[in-house]
Amino acid sequence: MSIGMQTNHSDNGVVTLLIEGDIDMSSSTVVRTHLTDLFDKNQKAIVVDLSKVSYIDSSGIATLVEGLQWSHANNTKFRLTRLTPMVKDVFEIARLLTVFEVFDSNEEALEGV
Amino acid sequence: MTETVKLTIPSDPKYLGLTRKVVFHLLTCHDVAKEIIPRLVLCVDEACSNIIKYSYNGCPDQPIEISFSLDQGFFEVKIRDYGKQCDSRDIKPRPIHEIKPGGLGTYFINEIMDEVKYCTNRDQGTLLTMCKNLKGELASTRGETR
Known part of the structure; x- marks a missing residue:
């Protein structure tokens, strides 16, 4: 299962990462590597756009939890946007919707960062 | 569906997508409400991922045998592996209030099934x-209506 990632860097140090495909055991390591690269560049904020992710499993959730922990440790923002119904349902089951900063649009997520 | 549908995949994560498609198609064909289907797909996927990771330690060429049946409103999935056995008492989801990576797969299975x-x-x-x-x-x- 291939996974695509598109990164958009803004001038103010905010990165928007669009992920496309299923995030499962076979692809979550790719997402993790990509996020780690962004963390290493010490971005001010990372906004992860999940509108093209139709499936996520526990390994994908774990990768995003790592991102959240990184942001807490580095006093930066890590925000999720445009969750598809399946992804939102998995977050609900895991009771993580209130743990992450989740937005309906990228514009809302980019406000105040 | 009173018949049993069987699928055998190698213990390679690249076959998880195929397994998900089979489960999705099977449940869609049998009139299961669309809201619950992704949750059942998730359970099968998580169970297979756990087998790959823990029973076979990531070895990608071992068999995972899956059978599905849906009879009189009961959906049953049996998944057989030939890897390392573990004590079922050791298979515990992590407490959900602990926000940390990992341990959610078993929680999802227990919560949904x-x-x-x-x-x-x-x-x-x-x-x-x-x-x-x-x-x-x-x-x-x-x-x-479908």
């Missing part, structure tokens, strides 16, 4: 049986 049994009473490997009562989850019983 009605019955989860691990049987290691055999020479090799484990037989996992997961059941879900779908009465009331079939589109036809809810007056929905």
